Amino acid sequence: MSEEQQLSGPDLAQGISLDNLADGGQLLGHSGGEAVLVVRRGEEIFAIGATCSHYGGPLAEGIVVGETVRCPWHHACFSLRTGEAVKAPALNPVACYNVERQGDRITVAGKVEPPTRQVPGPDPVVIIGAGAAGNAAGEELRRQGYCGRILLVGPEGEIPYDRPNLSKDFLAGNAPEEWIPLHPPDFYSERHIELVKAAATALDLKARTVTLDDGRTVGYGALILATGAEPIRLAIPGADLPHVHVLRSLADSRAVIEKAKTAKRAVVVGASFIGLEVAASLRTRGLEVTVVAPDERPLERVMGPEIGDFIRSLHEEHGVVFKLGTKPKAISATEVELESGEHVAAELVVLGVGVRPRVSLAQAAGLDVDNGVLVNDHLETSALGVYAVGDIARWPDPWSGEHIRVEHWVVAERQGQTAARNILGQTQPFADAPFFWSQHYDVSINYVGHATKWDSIEVKGSLQDSSAVVTFHSGSRIAAVATVWRDKESLEAELAMERGDAAALEAAVAG
Numbered sequence: 001m002s003e004e005q006q007l008s009g010p011d012l013a014q015g016i017s018l019d020n021l022a023d024g025g026q027l028l029g030h031s032g033g034e035a036v037l038v039v040r041r042g043e044e045i046f047a048i049g050a051t052c053s054h055y056g057g058p059l060a061e062g063i064v065v066g067e068t069v070r071c072p073w074h075h076a077c078f079s080l081r082t083g084e085a086v087k088a089p090a091l092n093p094v095a096c097y098n099v100e101r102q103g104d105r106i107t108v109a110g111k112v113e114p115p116t117r118q119v120p121g122p123d124p125v126v127i128i129g130a131g132a133a134g135n136a137a138g139e140e141l142r143r144q145g146y147c148g149r150i151l152l153v154g155p156e157g158e159i160p161y162d163r164p165n166l167s168k169d170f171l172a173g174n175a176p177e178e179w180i181p182l183h184p185p186d187f188y189s190e191r192h193i194e195l196v197k198a199a200a201t202a203l204d205l206k207a208r209t210v211t212l213d214d215g216r217t218v219g220y221g222a223l224i225l226a227t228g229a230e231p232i233r234l235a236i237p238g239a240d241l242p243h244v245h246v247l248r249s250l251a252d253s254r255a256v257i258e259k260a261k262t263a264k265r266a267v268v269v270g271a272s273f274i275g276l277e278v279a280a281s282l283r284t285r286g287l288e289v290t291v292v293a294p295d296e297r298p299l300e301r302v303m304g305p306e307i308g309d310f311i312r313s314l315h316e317e318h319g320v321v322f323k324l325g326t327k328p329k330a331i332s333a334t335e336v337e338l339e340s341g342e343h344v345a346a347e348l349v350v351l352g353v354g355v356r357p358r359v360s361l362a363q364a365a366g367l368d369v370d371n372g373v374l375v376n377d378h379l380e381t382s383a384l385g386v387y388a389v390g391d392i393a394r395w396p397d398p399w400s401g402e403h404i405r406v407e408h409w410v411v412a413e414r415q416g417q418t419a420a421r422n423i424l425g426q427t428q429p430f431a432d433a434p435f436f437w438s439q440h441y442d443v444s445i446n447y448v449g450h451a452t453k454w455d456s457i458e459v460k461g462s463l464q465d466s467s468a469v470v471t472f473h474s475g476s477r478i479a480a481v482a483t484v485w486r487d488k489e490s491l492e493a494e495l496a497m498e499r500g501d502a503a504a505l506e507a508a509v510a511g
Contacts, residue, residue, distance in 0.1 A: 037049070039080050046099070057073035058071075074446075087414060117145035121222070125220065134390075140420035225381070226392075236328060247352065267349045269327075269351045275298075275353075326342070377398075378428065408434055451472040478509070
């Protein structure tokens with residue numbers, strides 16, 4: 001079916017009556033063979049591309065907040081005025097269209113280029129870490145009009161890539177490697193973002209310099225630490241065998257895929273999100289998969305028993321075998337010995353037992369570190385002009401009232417964007433509610449907020465029917481909300497948490 005045949009709604013190039021668009025309303029149509037979303041805010045009419053630039057989500061099914069629209073799938077946010085992606089995970093803009101009004105009739109035709117601007121700032125900005133947070137920071141600096149040097153430092157030698165996909169569609173064989181980079185290589189050269197293949201070995205906060213492992217020392221006007229996290233490896237016999245893998249980098253995912261081409265049986269150690277996504281992907285490739293974990297249920301410590309039981313049942317329906325309440329004792333070339341005494345045959349073992357934040361660089365430099373690099377609400381560390389973002393940052397969360405550190409892709413990207421804006425003098429607090437999504441076969445779970453513990457859990461709807469809202473309560477407060485195919489409620493919960501509006505959050509999850 002062609003793209004034009006899939007278009008719906010009126011032909012906006014031919015025009016529509018203003019009566020069809022109430023104040024605050026939105027309308028899906030098309031112009032020039034492309035889907036267009038039209039939104040009315042008072043006397044202003046906005047028109048932008050209707051398809052999210054992240055994974056193609058339908059913006060018309062999202063929510064309008066002020067002069068922005070939020071995607072229902074992964075909560076990307078776009079400016080209605082310019083089409084720019086103002087909140088990750090989308091980084092690329094959508095088209096912005098010219099709207100002409102004659103009397104009570106409006107016409108949409110012709111795309112409008114986003115405005116260009118030039119903004120001064122500390123020069124250069126050095127970003128240590130080329131993952132989600134570091135890449136988003138570099139992009140946001142340029143989007144805001146920063147015209148100084150940007151050095152994006154990372155040791156992998158890969159251009160920044162879509163890390164969540166490494167355990168999802170890419171590992172499952174449903175996404176080619178060409179989809180994994182966030183941008184083509186010339187994106188960075190065109191925007192004068194210097195990709196530096198090196199690891200930072202030392203910071204001198206007084207001299208404002210970074211020492212690299214290739215022998216260079218570079219000065220900075222502002223510094224962003226986005227060093228991320230590293231996977232935990234088990235200290236058991238056989239954990240260093242060649243068929244035993246962790247999954248953090250693109251190289252890791254490639255190695256697992258290569259082994260999966262010949263292996264018939266796999267053991268996944270850990271019933272975390274990464275572990276379960278790996279299990280689902282390997283089942284998609286046809287391997288026999290056993291998940292080993294010390295917990296009574298998968299995901300119970302993060303999602304509680306209700307979602308844990310649901311997820312276990314879902315994976316078992318797809319042929320995954322669980323060995324819970326035990327740990328691996330030793331690994332050989334052909335099997336995994338468990339502490340329970342069982343032996344599980346496996347030609348491939350993937351360890352998904354968690355990660356540790358890479359804080360040694362910050363700690364050695366004398367920055368305040370406590371379960372992460374401590375930052376203020378602007379993401380600035382204890383050193384002026386030095387910011388920490390992503391997996392290493394521990395920041396004051398306005399919704400919970402606690403200092404938290406979260407290892408989520410979208411949080412990392414949004415913190416990179418916020419740090420970039422603050423380097424340019426915008427003094428913007430980071431108030432975004434933590435958000436992540438996890439894919440298990442054809443079921444997607446969205447999670448907003450942060451709950452390491454709770455007093456009670458309430459399930460509305462039916463997890464078994466894949467339509468539910470699950471709320472995690474701490475005292476009288478809703479600490480977090482998980483949804484299964486209830487996108488609108490997830491978006492509204494996120495917005496209520498950002499605004500600190502407990503009543504709006506209760507209303508968002510009431511139905």
